[in-house]
Amino acid sequence: MASLPQDKLDALETRFQYVEAALSGGAGQDEFVKLSKEHAELAPIVGEITAYKKALKDRAEAEALLKSGDKEMAEMAEAEIRELDDRIEQLFQSIRVLLLPKDEADEKSVILEIRGGTGGDEAALFAGDLFRMYERYAASHGWKVTIMEESPGEVGGYREIIANVSGRGVYARMKFESGVHRVQRVPATEASGRIHTSAATVAVLPEVEDIDIDIKPEDIRIDTMRASGSGGQHVNTTDSAVRVTHIPSGIVVTSALKSQHQNRAQAMVVLRARLYEMQREERDSARSAERKGQVGSGDRSERIRTYNFPQGRVTDHRINLTLYKLDKVIAGEALDELIEALITETQAEQLAAMENAN
Template identity: 75%
Template structure:
């Protein structure tokens, strides 16, 4: 295993101590907020650095003790040396992962878009299952889910559903979900018991504020239109639905909830997210042609996962991971196992790339 950049670790620890000192000196509120943010970002790293340095110091003491000449003490020291070496190796790996370059969007909230693909009614039902899976996973993480736009399927589920998922580090976890999800199961309407294959696409975009991306008024066209309802007294007969077209890119976003003001705000939020993601992908493609090969590239044309109901298994094709716990995954309970495996694989690929360049 490659060593650690000790000069950099010392510098990080010094910076952390200077932030602690600055925070205790009663700075103005704006400065305090900035210092607190950096403090919280550095805290996990500095805790590992101090544990690593402590373990190395303990190892040096144990090695001295092993040479002291007392056979019984030397035997105890040898056992301690083995444990400390394992701890130092584990801490070294953890620190190296913490030192990896961060995706600037990782800490952001996200816009989740789930759309039925091939498979008709069954695809819409599957899209509904996927959305509920993400909804439950998000709730288990303590995140807030707010549905922004829906188009319901004729037999249930959704032709399309868009939601905002708010919380710390949402995009870091959910970005691996972008792509084509395939389901294999017997539809309830299938009398012969024949297995059908259908699909849904998932897109996860980092949610951005005005300061992240500028949208000029002259670059957008806003149309209002009559919102359509499901019939009966709840039909919204006012011209409240909003469609925003971003003229330079041709991106079109619609929102058809009850409030025209809220529709415009929702549509602008989704438009900013899509423009930001387009810029991110363009920048990343220019920076690294190998991005397509990395886990979580978000290439929507690739089939990333298969949910096989008859066999009760879920397979993520990017890392050849199969879990025989489909009910728990689709319930949002075990989705974290797949996401954690994808995060670990991505970190391993990044470390390998750094070592290859080093």
């Protein structure tokens, strides 16, 4: 059985005690905010370490009773040891997971991009279904969803939709949704009842601040253009749409809301997120073991999940998990079952990689 790094556990406890003392010692406002965040990060693992050490101490005391020669006490000690062994194993595994390296972007909000892929109108309708699934999922976690850019499909849904999902820890869960989502169902327009297969692509990018990534003014070109509308009185007749081109990378972002100023700011938010993700992918490609820890490559061209409506099932191909509750998944209610399984698989792979490295 693997062992826990005692030196690291002691260091975490010592740091936690220092942070607690500093917080109660009248730290300045900026320092207080910084220390409060560190306290919140340390508290879960230090709590588990404290419980683990107590369980080991209780077991040692029970062992002593077992050898005391008192038959009744020995029987009680045997029962207690069995319970403590289960508790110690549970705490041991919990601490190992909590010691795993954290993804620096996990606590960030995200830019969610969904695009209809192969399948025409049906792909656009499916993209709409996925967006509503994430809207409901976000609501269940207390996150806020704000549409940034949308291009409706001819018969409903979206050819493309970009939204900001804001809240604490959004990226930690939503990052597993990046990739190609495939749907198999009978379209409403299909008279013969034939099942069609179509797809939509999902990209989940961590939202970043100016300090996270530096964009030089000379590296971008900003063009204004006339926004296209749906016809009639809804046509936007002002030159308010903005297209931002990042010259070094070739990334192009467009935004066509009502205000040119708003469009420019929003396009820069999306550009920063895409550049940040590009840098992360470049870095992670040099860390293949760490990249595998995200269950699949995270490549948006990789098929990750199939939603089969006739059979009422959802299959995540990365971990070969099938749930026969498609209605609850597409409603956002059971999506966490898939995400939790992906997180567990990720942690198992990271733990295996960490043990192999030791």
